[in-house]
Amino acid sequence: MIKRTVLDASRELLRELGLTTVFGNPGTTEVPFLTDWPDDFHYILGLQESTVVAMADAYSQATRQAAIVNLHSAGGVGHGLGSLYTAYRNRTPLIVLAGQQSRSLLPHDPFLGAMDAPEFPKPYVKWSIEPATAEDVPAALSRAYHVATQAPSGPVFVSVPADDWTATTERPVISRPRIRGFAPDPEAVAELAAALEAAERPAIVVGGAVDQDGAVTETVALAERLNAGVWVAPMSFRCSFPENHPLFQGFLDPERGTISDKLAAHDLVVVLGAPAFTYHVDRGRGEAPLPPLFIVSDDEHLLARAYEGTGIRATPKLGVRALLDVVGQNSRPAPAPLQRPAKPSGDKLTxxxxxxxxxxxxxxxxxxxxxxxxxxxxxxxxxxxxxxxxxxxxxxxxxxxxxxxxxxxxxxxxxxxxxxxxxxxxxxxxxxxxxxxxxxxxxxxxxxxxxxxxxxxxxxxxxxxxxxxxxxxxxxxxxxxxxxxxxxxxxxxxxxxxxxxxxxxxxxxxxxxxxxxxxxxxxxxxxx
CATH class of the missing domain: 3.40.50.970 (Thiamin diphosphate (ThDP)-binding fold, Pyr/PP domains)
Structure with a gap:
C-alpha cells in the first residue's frame, strides 16, 4: 500500500466526492488542514463562523449537493451553531469539519481545546464524531458524507485534532456508493389512491422537501390529475409549487386554528415533504379539527410525531411517482383559483x-x-x-x-x-x-x-x-x-x-x- 499523510488521503476523498469548495473562517487549529492548499480547491472566506455556515447552507441548496464548512474548534463551532440549527431544519447535507487541539495536549485541557467536541452540536446534527485515531479521519469523512446525503438529509459534524493531518496512513480511501431515494410500500400507495378516488374535494400540502428532491414537476402533474387544490405548508423553506398555477391556493399559517379554517373545505389532505403541521403561535382554539390526512415523508421522526393521519415513508419524488402510476385523471371540479390583492398604487413606499x-x-x-x-x-x-x-x-x-x-x-x-x-x-x-x-x-x-x-x-x-x-x-x-x-x-x-x-x-x-x-x-x- 502507498503510505501518505492523512491530509493527502482526505483530500483524495474530498476530490472524489466533489467537495473541493470549502467555506470557512480559519483559526490556529485549522492551519494543518489548510497548509499547502491545493490549486484545484476553492476556499470561500467569511468573516464570522455563523455567516460561513449560512453561505455553505445556501450553496448546498443551490447546487443540490453536499457542502463542507471548516470551523475553528469550540469557539468557532459555538459561533456557527445558530446557522447550523437552520441547516438542520433546512435538511441541508452540510459537513462541518472542525479543528481541535493536538491529541498530545488534550489530557491537559489546553487553550482552544474542545471538551467533548462531538457533543457540542447535538442534537442538531445527524451524526457526530471525533475519530479515535488519526488514521480513522478519512473513513469518518466518508461516512459523514453518506450520512449527510441520505434522506432525510442534514448536517453532520467531524472534529479533527490538529496533529492528525500530518500522521501517515496506508489505509485505502473508500467513498462507498451513494444511497438514492426510496419508494413507498405499494399497499400504502393503494390505500391512498383509493382514498383519493373516493374524495370529493382533496387537497395537497407541499413542503420544502418536494423541491429539494426535484419533485415539483411530478407534484404539478399529480395535482392536475386529481384536480386538487395545493397549499404551501407552514414555514416552508423552498417553493415546491408554482404560485401562479390555477390550482395554487395559498399559504398555511403556523397556527392550528387557521390551518383548520383553510383546510375545512377539503375532505382529504395529502401532505408531501412537510410536517403536519409546524406551529408557531397558539391562539387558544385548542385542537381545531382537520380533514383526514395522509403524510408522505422520508423522515421517520416526522411521521412518528404526527398526532393524526396515515404516514407513508418515501422520498418525495418516488412517492409522487408511485401515486401517478396508480391514480387516473379525475373529472371532479377544480377549486377556484387564488385571488390575489390588487397591485398597490405606489403613493407610499410600502x-x-x-x-x-x-x-x-x-x-x-x-x-x-x-x-x-x-x-x-x-x-x-x-x-x-x-x-x-x-x-x-x-x-x-x-x-x-x-x-x-x-x-x-x-x-x-x-x-x-x-x-x-x-x-x-x-x-x-x-x-x-x-x-x-x-x-x-x-x-x-x-x-x-x-x-x-x-x-x-x-x-x-x-x-x-x-x-x-x-x-x-x-x-x-x-x-x-x-x-x-x-x-x-x-x-x-x-x-x-x-x-x-x-x-x-x-x-x-x-x-x-x-x-x-x-x-x-x-x-x-x-x-x-
Whole structure:
C-alpha cells in the first residue's frame, strides 16, 4: 500500500466526492488542514463562523449537493451553531469539519481545546464524531458524507485534532456508493389512491422537501390529475409549487386554528415533504379539527410525531411517482383559483409596493433568498414565486442570520442565475459580514434591505397578544448603503416610491454586488 499523510488521503476523498469548495473562517487549529492548499480547491472566506455556515447552507441548496464548512474548534463551532440549527431544519447535507487541539495536549485541557467536541452540536446534527485515531479521519469523512446525503438529509459534524493531518496512513480511501431515494410500500400507495378516488374535494400540502428532491414537476402533474387544490405548508423553506398555477391556493399559517379554517373545505389532505403541521403561535382554539390526512415523508421522526393521519415513508419524488402510476385523471371540479390583492398604487413606499414592483422586474430563472419576517405575508401576496427549480430559499428554523450570507452562497452555487436577497433591516445585521465575501468573490448579487426601522415581527406579535411596553424593538439609524460601500459593494438608498423602479432596474442590471437600502413604511400586518 502507498503510505501518505492523512491530509493527502482526505483530500483524495474530498476530490472524489466533489467537495473541493470549502467555506470557512480559519483559526490556529485549522492551519494543518489548510497548509499547502491545493490549486484545484476553492476556499470561500467569511468573516464570522455563523455567516460561513449560512453561505455553505445556501450553496448546498443551490447546487443540490453536499457542502463542507471548516470551523475553528469550540469557539468557532459555538459561533456557527445558530446557522447550523437552520441547516438542520433546512435538511441541508452540510459537513462541518472542525479543528481541535493536538491529541498530545488534550489530557491537559489546553487553550482552544474542545471538551467533548462531538457533543457540542447535538442534537442538531445527524451524526457526530471525533475519530479515535488519526488514521480513522478519512473513513469518518466518508461516512459523514453518506450520512449527510441520505434522506432525510442534514448536517453532520467531524472534529479533527490538529496533529492528525500530518500522521501517515496506508489505509485505502473508500467513498462507498451513494444511497438514492426510496419508494413507498405499494399497499400504502393503494390505500391512498383509493382514498383519493373516493374524495370529493382533496387537497395537497407541499413542503420544502418536494423541491429539494426535484419533485415539483411530478407534484404539478399529480395535482392536475386529481384536480386538487395545493397549499404551501407552514414555514416552508423552498417553493415546491408554482404560485401562479390555477390550482395554487395559498399559504398555511403556523397556527392550528387557521390551518383548520383553510383546510375545512377539503375532505382529504395529502401532505408531501412537510410536517403536519409546524406551529408557531397558539391562539387558544385548542385542537381545531382537520380533514383526514395522509403524510408522505422520508423522515421517520416526522411521521412518528404526527398526532393524526396515515404516514407513508418515501422520498418525495418516488412517492409522487408511485401515486401517478396508480391514480387516473379525475373529472371532479377544480377549486377556484387564488385571488390575489390588487397591485398597490405606489403613493407610499410600502412592502406591498416593493414586492409588486420586484415581480415586474424579476429576471427569468432568478433565485430569491428571503429573510424579512415582518414582510413575509405581503411577499406571499405580491411576489409569487413561479420558478420552482430552487427559485426560492429561506429559513425553516426562524433563526436569523441566513439572508445576506445565503444570498452570497446561492450565487456561488448558481453562477449562471441572478440571485436577489430580500432581507429585513434587523435580520441583515446578523450576517452583514457576508457583504465582504460578496465583494471579494465579485458576485453579481442584488440585496434589498427592507428597512422599517424596527424588529417589526416581534412588535406586531406583541401587539396581537396584548403586550404592553415591549422593550428594544425600535431600530433605525443604520446607513446600509454606506455600510455596503465600506465592505466593497455598491450601495443605493431609495426613500421615495418614484425612485423604486429606476433604482431596482439599475441594481438588477449591475454586475457588481449591490445593496439597495429601501426605507419602507412600517407594516401593521402580522406575518402569520
Amino acid at each position: 412592502g406591498e409596493f416593493v414586492f409588486s414592483t420586484l415581480t415586474d422586474l424579476l429576471p427569468d430563472n432568478a433565485i430569491v433568498v428571503e429573510e424579512a419576517p415582518s414582510h413575509r405575508g405581503v411577499m406571499h401576496d405580491h411576489l409569487p414565486i413561479t420558478q420552482t427549480d430552487t427559485g426560492f430559499l429561506t429559513i425553516a428554523s426562524g433563526t436569523l442570520g441566513y439572508g445576506v450570507p445565503g444570498t452570497v452562497g446561492a450565487a456561488l452555487g448558481a453562477p449562471d442565475r441572478k440571485v436577489i436577497g430580500v432581507i429585513g433591516d434587523g435580520s441583515s445585521m446578523y450576517g452583514i459580514q457576508a457583504l465582504w465575501t460578496a465583494a471579494r468573490q465579485d458576485l453579481p448579487v442584488t440585496i434589498l434591505i427592507m428597512d422599517n426601522s424596527e424588529y417589526a415581527a416581534v412588535r406586531i406579535f406583541g401587539d396581537s397578544i396584548g403586550s404592553e411596553k415591549l422593550p428594544s424593538t425600535e431600530l433605525g439609524g443604520i446607513d446600509f448603503a454606506a455600510l455596503a460601500a465600506s465592505m466593497g459593494c455598491q450601495g443605493v438608498t431609495i426613500t421615495e416610491p418614484a425612485g423604486l423602479v429606476p433604482g431596482l432596474t439599475a441594481a438588477l442590471d449591475d454586475k457588481r454586488p449591490t445593496l439597495v437600502h429601501i426605507r419602507v413604511t412600517s407594516s401593521e400586518e402580522s406575518p402569520y
